[in-house]
Amino acid sequence: AAPVSAPAVRTTCAYCGVGCGILATPDGAGGLVVAGDPDHPANFGRLCVKGSALAETLGLKGRLLAPRIGGREASWNQALDLVAQRFSETIARHGPDSVAFYVSGQLLTEDYYAANKLMKGFIGSANIDTNSRLCMASSVAGHRRAFGSDTVPGLYEDLEQADCVVLVGSNLAWCHPVLYQRLAAACEARGTRVVVIDPRRTATCDIADLHLPLAPGSDAVLFNLLLAEIDRCGLVRENPENLAEALAAARATLPSATGLAHSVIRQFLDLWCNSERVVTLYSQGINQSDSGTDKVNAILNCHLATGRIGRPGAGPFSVTGQPNAMGGREVGGLSNMLACHLDIDDPAHRSAVGDFWKAPRMAEKPGLKAVDMFRAVEDGRIKALWIMCTNPAVSMPEADRVARAIAGCDFVVVSDIMARTDTTRLAHVLLPATGWAEKDGTVTNSERRISRQRRSRAAPGQARDDWRIIADVAARMGWDEAFGWQSPAQVFAEHACLSGVAGRLGSDFDISDYAGITEAGYDALAPFLWPQAVGRNGGRFFGEGRFHTPSGRGRMVAVTPRLPAPAGPEWPFRLNTGRVRDHWHTMTRTGLSPRLSRHLAEPFLELHPADAARLGLRQADLAEVMNPQGRAILRVLVTDRVAPGHPFAPIHWTGDTGPSGRIDVLVPGAVDPVSGQPASKSATVAIRPF
Numbered sequence: 202a203a204p205v206s207a208p209a210v211r212t213t214c215a216y217c218g219v220g221c222g223i224l225a226t227p228d229g230a231g232g233l234v235v236a237g238d239p240d241h242p243a244n245f246g247r248l249c250v251k252g253s254a255l256a257e258t259l260g261l262k263g264r265l266l267a268p269r270i271g272g273r274e275a276s277w278n279q280a281l282d283l284v285a286q287r288f289s290e291t292i293a294r295h296g297p298d299s300v301a302f303y304v305s306g307q308l309l310t311e312d313y314y315a316a317n318k319l320m321k322g323f324i325g326s327a328n329i330d331t332n333s334r335l336c337m338a339s340s341v342a343g344h345r346r347a348f349g350s351d352t353v354p355g356l357y358e359d360l361e362q363a364d365c366v367v368l369v370g371s372n373l374a375w376c377h378p379v380l381y382q383r384l385a386a387a388c389e390a391r392g393t394r395v396v397v398i399d400p401r402r403t404a405t406c407d408i409a410d411l412h413l414p415l416a417p418g419s420d421a422v423l424f425n426l427l428l429a430e431i432d433r434c435g436l437v438r439e440n441p442e443n444l445a446e447a448l449a450a451a452r453a454t455l456p457s458a459t460g461l462a463h464s465v466i467r468q469f470l471d472l473w474c475n476s477e478r479v480v481t482l483y484s485q486g487i488n489q490s491d492s493g494t495d496k497v498n499a500i501l502n503c504h505l506a507t508g509r510i511g512r513p514g515a516g517p518f519s520v521t522g523q524p525n526a527m528g529g530r531e532v533g534g535l536s537n538m539l540a541c542h543l544d545i546d547d548p549a550h551r552s553a554v555g556d557f558w559k560a561p562r563m564a565e566k567p568g569l570k571a572v573d574m575f576r577a578v579e580d581g582r583i584k585a586l587w588i589m590c591t592n593p594a595v596s597m598p599e600a601d602r603v604a605r606a607i608a609g610c611d612f613v614v615v616s617d618i619m620a621r622t623d624t625t626r627l628a629h630v631l632l633p634a635t636g637w638a639e640k641d642g643t644v645t646n647s648e649r650r651i652s653r654q655r656r657s658r659a660a661p662g663q664a665r666d667d668w669r670i671i672a673d674v675a676a677r678m679g680w681d682e683a684f685g686w687q688s689p690a691q692v693f694a695e696h697a698c699l700s701g702v703a704g705r706l707g708s709d710f711d712i713s714d715y716a717g718i719t720e721a722g723y724d725a726l727a728p729f730l731w732p733q734a735v736g737r738n739g740g741r742f743f744g745e746g747r748f749h750t751p752s753g754r755g756r757m758v759a760v761t762p763r764l765p766a767p768a769g770p771e772w773p774f775r776l777n778t779g780r781v782r783d784h785w786h787t788m789t790r791t792g793l794s795p796r797l798s799r800h801l802a803e804p805f806l807e808l809h810p811a812d813a814a815r816l817g818l819r820q821a822d823l824a825e826v827m828n829p830q831g832r833a834i835l836r837v838l839v840t841d842r843v844a845p846g847h848p849f850a851p852i853h854w855t856g857d858t859g860p861s862g863r864i865d866v867l868v869p870g871a872v873d874p875v876s877g878q879p880a881s882k883s884a885t886v887a888i889r890p891f
């Protein structure tokens with residue numbers, strides 16, 4: 202055990218995209234004492250309940266501590282040899298597109314970079330996609346349409362400098378609690394007005410001056426109404442591309458689809474239009490939709506038209522769910538992106554990255570996005586699959602179908618910290634990975650701030666860092682030189698160096714000042730924002746009006762809102778899904794803390810009193826929720842927080858066999874046509890007493 206006097210290690214939280222800094226102090230008994238880092242610019246010492254309980258999730262019970270082949274313990278050499286051999290054979294026999302990686306926004310950037318490089322530059326396919334596809338792909342696509350780049354314009358401090366903050370499809374109080382705390386403090390200090398736009402009355406409404414419980418899926422209608430109002434009030438101050446077309450679409454939009462009273466809409470329009478400093482912050486309620494990209498652009502349109510973007514206290518702000526969704530975007534971890542925000546469809550970009558990597562076989566086209574990837578696993582086009590740091594048998598839409606697809610795949614590798622999850626049990630080869638507190642690397646939070654995650658205790662058993670596992674497999678596939686890193690600092694330096702190449706091609710992601718970073722420099726690396734020329738505009742993008750489009754102007758999108766079809770008589774309820782305050786994803790870690798399970802102890806269904814009465818369900822009864830994809834059994838929570846016909850259930854719970862709290866078994870595989878992000882919040886279901 203480390204001595205009690207061991208110094209605190211400065212690191213970052215493993216959970217949400219706020220990216221809070223943490224001081225982790227060895228307690229002398231093999232554990233850690235966790236506190237918020239007062240010097241970290243994301244949280245200034247604050248932590249939410251999940252972050253503060255990190256030390257309670259570090260026990261070794263259930264950890265995967267050695268490689269396994271076919272369920273039996275094996276040596277690293279045996280496991281790595283087999284993975285390399287099976288991937289090489291599959292590629293040789295069926296081509297590079299017959300294999301795939303499904304990765305995670307919880308990988309560190311160095312891990313993500315290594316996986317992306319192996320797949321896109323050496324295997325020669327872009328079949329690498331990530332659970333971040335389920336989280337923010339619509340924001341990426343919306344940014345690229347509007348700005349010519351996937352760039353988050355603003356900063357957290359904008360929430361504290363705004364006169365009005367509009368939260369759309371975001372339960373900030375539970376899903377990004379420290380940002381919520383910062384906003385609540387600003388409300389106290391300077392009277393910031395807060396609007397919450399959400400069909401459900403969430404905990405975030407506690408600080409709202411105005412709550413708009415709009416009809417599910419009608420967000421683009423509301424923002425088109427706002428754009429038309431902006432025009433009517435003479436607030437159009439910029440000249441973005443497609444202005445006339447976007448205004449015409451906005452003027453043609455009727456308010457009735459929102460289901461909101463005229464007076465409520467009026468209050469929102471007046472508040473937004475009269476607040477020069479306005480931030481519109483949005484999250485999964487916008488992104489997880491089959492028209493998510495249009496919804497994003499309907500929001501961005503309003504900021505582009507008014508020039509309320511990239512200025513202190515003004516701008517649209519997409520907050521990411523996962524701790525390193527943004528790092529994944531930087532390395533190109535989505536199947537339709539290239540490293541360092543370069544474009545996989547651009548031959549010059551492909552060639553520049555290929556030259557930098559000395560890649561033998563660059564991917565030449567986008568790969569399969571998450572839902573399509575698992576469909577390709579199902580029908581046998583993907584014959585070898587490597588899943589890293591994620592649990593798709595629970596978290597993917599059509600979760601039962603995805604689990605069956607993985608079970609039927611010729612060769613499945615899973616790298617994880619836990620031995621038994623719904624996904625690990627389907628693997629041919631299990632590779633033990635290091636977890637939080639055991640590995641070094643970097644993460645990027647929702648405001649583009651790169652922070653170090655630092656090791657504060659030794660790796661247990663034979664666990665290895667993900668970047669090293671990937672490099673070990675790459676070496677066995679014949680690419681030892683290109684993957685010959687000896688430390689995560691060397692991976693970071695290579696990524697920074699490549700970002701300089703990207704910067705010369707016009708990418709906004711350029712951290713090449715760090716290309717020559719030493720081990721000591723990496724150890725000491727303090728949190729930093731990109732762009733590095735922070736002084737130019739306080740670290741914000743687009744305040745000077747220059748975008749990454751060929752014309753340099755922002756680009757509006759004419760949005761014709763698409764609304765969900767009414768639920769039919771057979772499946773009459775439209776099921777909203779989301780997170781609870783104290784659990785994370787599929788609970789493989791937060792489920793280890795009894796304290797975290799005390800808040801909400803079991804999977805539940807929020808049901809409006811009128812629906813409950815009609816179905817003969819009372820408080821705390823069990824309900825069976827079903828549709829053609831699957832079924833779940835949930836505890837009924839009768840509440841008017843939800844609207845009639847629109848129940849809500851959390852995403853976290855799982856179950857070994859049979860009906861359980863697994864909610865994604867009910868979510869269909871419908872995706873946004875631009876981003877490929879699944880519509881996770883609008884499954885139609887039937888409900889009956891269990």
Ligand code: SF4
Nearest residue numbers: 214216217221249252
């Ligand atoms: Fe961790 Fe997010 Fe909570 Fe911060 S707000 S402590 S990053 S879970």
